[in-house]
Amino acid sequence: MDIKITRAKQLKNKPDESNLGFGHYFTDHMFVMDYTVEQGWHNAQIVPYGPIPMDPASMVLHYAQETFEGLKAYRNHDQILIFRPEMNAKRMIASNERLCMAEVSEELFVEAVEAIVDYEKDWVPSAEGTSLYIRPFCFATEAGVGVHPARAYKFIIILSPVGAYYPEGVNPVKIFVEDEYVRAVVGGTGFAKCGGNYAASIAAQVKAEKMGYTQVLWLDGVHRKYVEEVGTMNAMFVIDDEIVTAPLEGSVLPGVTRDSCIQILKDWGYTISERHLDIDDLMEYAKNGRLKEAFGTGTAAVISPIGELSYKGNVQIINDFKTGELTCKLYDELTGIQWGTKADPYGWVKTV
Numbered sequence: 001m002d003i004k005i006t007r008a009k010q011l012k013n014k015p016d017e018s019n020l021g022f023g024h025y026f027t028d029h030m031f032v033m034d035y036t037v038e039q040g041w042h043n044a045q046i047v048p049y050g051p052i053p054m055d056p057a058s059m060v061l062h063y064a065q066e067t068f069e070g071l072k073a074y075r076n077h078d079q080i081l082i083f084r085p086e087m088n089a090k091r092m093i094a095s096n097e098r099l100c101m102a103e104v105s106e107e108l109f110v111e112a113v114e115a116i117v118d119y120e121k122d123w124v125p126s127a128e129g130t131s132l133y134i135r136p137f138c139f140a141t142e143a144g145v146g147v148h149p150a151r152a153y154k155f156i157i158i159l160s161p162v163g164a165y166y167p168e169g170v171n172p173v174k175i176f177v178e179d180e181y182v183r184a185v186v187g188g189t190g191f192a193k194c195g196g197n198y199a200a201s202i203a204a205q206v207k208a209e210k211m212g213y214t215q216v217l218w219l220d221g222v223h224r225k226y227v228e229e230v231g232t233m234n235a236m237f238v239i240d241d242e243i244v245t246a247p248l249e250g251s252v253l254p255g256v257t258r259d260s261c262i263q264i265l266k267d268w269g270y271t272i273s274e275r276h277l278d279i280d281d282l283m284e285y286a287k288n289g290r291l292k293e294a295f296g297t298g299t300a301a302v303i304s305p306i307g308e309l310s311y312k313g314n315v316q317i318i319n320d321f322k323t324g325e326l327t328c329k330l331y332d333e334l335t336g337i338q339w340g341t342k343a344d345p346y347g348w349v350k351t352v
Ligand code: COI
Pocket: 069, 070, 071, 198, 232, 298, 299, 300, 301
């Protein structure tokens, strides 16, 4: 792919790496590409980061044809590493298909990610626990208010140097089990990474935050009883000697970190079951001590211990609100592979 480059006239000062938070700073440049039914994907460019002119009738603003991805670049001295970008590419293909949007091929996605990360490599931070968050996204730009698949799209990649997603850092988070709203149902868009899923989740998030919780744990939308996922991450529960996570049946996001953890845990000899887990049983296991550890997995959240669950007034503390042994071991292994400080037997890491 030929990429036309327009360099920013003035480069920004880099932020203090000890206080990055998540998603507050953006690099000097972004990748932009256009699609029309007539021309396919064309006009690949790296341009200064900044506003994008849009027609007010752009279909994304009305009917939400929008999908996105999240992955990270890591610095190991002079080397820049990215983690399983082809998995994100495949997920965007599935998301775009569900929303009847133009396909961004795996090759195009990976090449564009590598190109913009390479161009902005000075922005990959080096302080412990920091990385460059990569946010590819795709949306409908055709002007019109009839409901049908748009005939024009943009694919953009922006980059943000980040630290921990949660203010708690790698310490346990408190989770509110949502019993009023639902996130997704089988047959809907739950498996797709699209803005609409997150828009629909915000009311529950606001409610949970008001009560002092960091995130919500969603239950299935039909029975309102089986555990699905947490707001920004998949969830895993260590019950006796079994690790349980929700199955991918259409309503749960197929997380890249989820998939990686399942693989590592299996290779370590753990029993990991992708199965339905009744919330009443989970609360009982938490109460009687059979729930040894719980943690979330996600690109932004990495591995985040869950220290408290609240469901219909029943509040249970997990592992004395301490990060569990397995959670720590998994965090070390996964981040070691991602930062290139541990062997990568899976071939997951790519050097840019
Ligand atoms: C990610 O982990 O990359 C996500 O997309 C979660 C995000 C909504 C912050």
